Amino acid sequence: MSSHAISTPRTTGEPGERILRYTLVERVNHWVAALTYVYCLITGLAFWSPYLFWLAVLVGGGAVARFWHPWLGLAFTASVFWMHRMWDRDMQITEPDRRWAKAIKHYIENDDQNLPPEGRFNYGQKLFFWLMFYGVILLLISGVGLWFVESIPWSMRWLRYLAVTVHVVAALATIGGFIIHVYMGTAMVRGGFTSIIRGEVSTAWARTHHRLWYEQVTKGSGRADVKTGD
Amino acid sequence: MAIRRISGHAGPAPGEGVERDYQVCKLVDTTTCIGCKACEVACLEWNGYEFTDTVFDNSYQTMPETTWKYWNLIKFNEHEKSDGTISLLMRKDQCMHCADPGCLAACPADGAIVQYTNGIVDFQQQNCIGCGYCVSGCPFDIPKFNPATKKMFKCTLCVDRVSEGLEPACIKSCPTGCLHFGTKEDMKDLAETRANQLRENFGFEKAGVYDPAGVGGTGVIYVLHDATNPEAYGGLPEDPHVPWVVRFWKGPAKWIGNLAMLGGILGVTLHYFRYGPKEVHTGKPENGGQS
Numbered sequence: 001m002s003s004h005a006i007s008t009p010r011t012t013g014e015p016g017e018r019i020l021r022y023t024l025v026e027r028v029n030h031w032v033a034a035l036t037y038v039y040c041l042i043t044g045l046a047f048w049s050p051y052l053f054w055l056a057v058l059v060g061g062g063a064v065a066r067f068w069h070p071w072l073g074l075a076f077t078a079s080v081f082w083m084h085r086m087w088d089r090d091m092q093i094t095e096p097d098r099r100w101a102k103a104i105k106h107y108i109e110n111d112d113q114n115l116p117p118e119g120r121f122n123y124g125q126k127l128f129f130w131l132m133f134y135g136v137i138l139l140l141i142s143g144v145g146l147w148f149v150e151s152i153p154w155s156m157r158w159l160r161y162l163a164v165t166v167h168v169v170a171a172l173a174t175i176g177g178f179i180i181h182v183y184m185g186t187a188m189v190r191g192g193f194t195s196i197i198r199g200e201v202s203t204a205w206a207r208t209h210h211r212l213w214y215e216q217v218t219k220g221s222g223r224a225d226v227k228t229g230d
Numbered sequence: 231m232a233i234r235r236i237s238g239h240a241g242p243a244p245g246e247g248v249e250r251d252y253q254v255c256k257l258v259d260t261t262t263c264i265g266c267k268a269c270e271v272a273c274l275e276w277n278g279y280e281f282t283d284t285v286f287d288n289s290y291q292t293m294p295e296t297t298w299k300y301w302n303l304i305k306f307n308e309h310e311k312s313d314g315t316i317s318l319l320m321r322k323d324q325c326m327h328c329a330d331p332g333c334l335a336a337c338p339a340d341g342a343i344v345q346y347t348n349g350i351v352d353f354q355q356q357n358c359i360g361c362g363y364c365v366s367g368c369p370f371d372i373p374k375f376n377p378a379t380k381k382m383f384k385c386t387l388c389v390d391r392v393s394e395g396l397e398p399a400c401i402k403s404c405p406t407g408c409l410h411f412g413t414k415e416d417m418k419d420l421a422e423t424r425a426n427q428l429r430e431n432f433g434f435e436k437a438g439v440y441d442p443a444g445v446g447g448t449g450v451i452y453v454l455h456d457a458t459n460p461e462a463y464g465g466l467p468e469d470p471h472v473p474w475v476v477r478f479w480k481g482p483a484k485w486i487g488n489l490a491m492l493g494g495i496l497g498v499t500l501h502y503f504r505y506g507p508k509e510v511h512t513g514k515p516e517n518g519g520q521s
Contacts, residue, residue: 047338047361049484050240062339062359063380110505149362150375154465160366161475168479172487176494183498190507204512 018200019217029082030196036076037178043069044171070147073139080136087129090120096212097123117211124184128177135174142166231393235345237337245347252413253329253349254392256401257421258322259453260463261428261437262408265290265304265320272403273302273324276388296323298374301385302400305464317455321463322400322409325372325385327351327449332472335480336367342382349414349449350389355381369445369470387449417451424453444471 022030043065046056056065084091099116100107101123106114121129145152145163152159185192191205206214232245270292274281279299284292290306307319331351334343342357343364353364353373360380364373373382388398396402397411410420421439428437438457441447452466460466 047359047363049488050238050338050340053238053240053338053340056359062357066359066361067380108501108505110508112508113511146362149365154371157366157371157473161473164363164366164479165475168483168487172490175491179491179494179498183502187498187502188505188507191510202510204510208510209508 017203019203019206019214020199021195021201021206022199024199026086027196027199029079029086033076033079033083036072036079037174039072040069040076041175041178048168048171070143073143077136077140080132083129084133087121091126091129093123093126094119097126112208118209118213119216120210120213122210124180128181131177132174135170135177138166138170139174142170231346231348231350231389233344234347235331235334236341237334237343238340240340243344248347250347252415254387254449255349255412255414255417256327256387256398256450257410257412257417257453258450259408259410259421259424260319260321261424261434261453261455262406263304263320263322264406264408265306265318266405267292267304268403268405269322269400269409270300270302270304272399273385274300276391276399277301277386290318290320296372296374296384298376298383301325301383307462307464309462319455319463321452321466323464324400324450325351325387326370326445327385327387328369329446329448330472332367332369332445332476333364333373334367335472336363336476338363346389348392350387350392351449352386352389353382353384355379355383358382367472367476369467369472414447414449421451421453425457428453428455440466442467442470444469 039059042055042059045052046054046062046065047069053062056062059065059068096116096118100118103115104123106112107122107124142163142165145159146167149160149163152163185196189209191201195201195205203214203218206217232248232250233243234245234248236243282293282297282300285294287294289308290304292303293300296303302322302324305321305323307321309317309319311317327350329349331343331345334345334351337343338361339357339359342354342359343351344354345351358381360375360382362373362375362382364382365371365375372384374384375382388396388400391398401409401411410417412420418439418441421441425437425439428434434455436456436458438454440452440454440457440460452460452463454460454463456462460468
């Protein structure tokens with residue numbers, strides 16, 4: 001993994017340097033997860049409600065959707081596990097997170113001046129990450145049960161019912177997180193969306209949203225992937 | 231034939247509310263079944279399936295359960311009675327054609343499972359997506375998956391024969407007359423008459439008719455020597471219901487989930503209207519923010 005270094009200054013009308021926030025590998029991983037999740041979301045919603053079954057038609061019909069849903073679900077699981085490998089350390093809940101969480105009202109109301117500083121990821125991002133991480137584990141286990149439902153013997157049919165329940169509950173939970181994640185990454189926190197595509201943010205952006213991380217990467221070695229946010 | 235119920239369908243079924251004069255029904259009198267398996271052969275013959283390998287387990291049992299291409303199977307059970315004697319119970323197992331079918335309730339694919347106005351529950355493989363939800367919905371473990379075509383299959387109650395005025399193939403082949411076919415009303419009368427006869431003339435005090443109310447009654451009913459112990463007849467459930475998980479999943483959960491998803495989208499939209507995007511502070515690091 002390459003280090004978070006300050007890139008060469010870029011003049012795009014605004015003064016100042018740009019900082020590498022996501023490496024190429026992190027960006028690719030994010031979009032593998034995003035696309036596979038959206039596919040599972042579209043097809044899953046089609047299986048969820050007759051009023052949304054038309055979504056399956058968009059991606060090639062119900063039978064095609066049913067064929068690919070578990071496979072892309074596996075790909076999504078793999079990408080989340082890969083993400084976990086890369087970000088596990090950065091995603092641990094820290095003391096600044098606890099302070100930030102107490103002041104979350106200011107964050108929601110865009111009163112960011114009154115927020116305690118955060119590391120590479122803020123508390124909300126961490127919650128979303130862990131929601132998806134544990135969500136995908138539940139979706140994987142219950143999904144395998146739904147995939148091979150006939151292999152669950154009749155005498156243990158409660159497992160069939162449990163698989164349905166867990167899959168639905170976990171999917172709805174991840175959808176809740178997903179709605180907020182997409183909203184914040186595109187509309188609410190400007191610059192976040194380009195950062196997950198091109199990898200860079202402005203120094204002002206880094207200072208505003210992730211001050212502790214900004215201080216860390218601009219100071220000394222610039223190796224932000226070692227203990228960020230503590 | 232008009233369709234009374236249709237799976238995974240947005241809006242009413244084409245034949246919803248249509249009342250037909252009669253429901254069709256198969257009557258299986260387990261007390262006169264000799265376990266000859268002619269019904270199994272007839273089922274394969276009519277529906278065009280090859281024989282599959284049988285499994286020998288020191289009993290008359292051809293194979294443990296029905297398969298996607300073996301829809302009709304006699305279940306044998308050497309049942310030890312309370313007096314220590316053995317009775318060989320034989321029950322023809324197949325789709326029960328429930329009035330309230332769990333498979334149809336669970337199915338997400340538009341028109342993959344239909345219930346005709348005469349009560350026959352039929353899979354429409356061209357609409358089936360092979361998800362297997364019907365397996366979870368069925369209280370009798372009937373729908374089976376064909377891995378080659380990725381479609382579900384089960385007994386059709388010979389809907390093709392019945393709609394031409396013929397009786398199902400299994401009924402036609404039965405040599406003892408333990409299988410009957412007709413209207414639900416007639417079959418229930420016949421079954422009750424037979425159960426009464428068993429109770430009064432043959433000493434089967436617990437004889438009775440199996441037509442479980444939990445699934446709204448079935449299109450296949452049984453006369454049993456001991457109606458208090460249907461489980462002894464190859465695992466016939468005593469009080470079958472559509473699993474409550476399936477009911478909840480296809481009912482309240484749908485609305486709770488949909489409202490939550492809509493609420494989420496509405497919530498973030500309103501948040502944007504009220505607060506809009508976050509601003510990036512361009513002030514110098516030493517005096518920006520109070521943190």
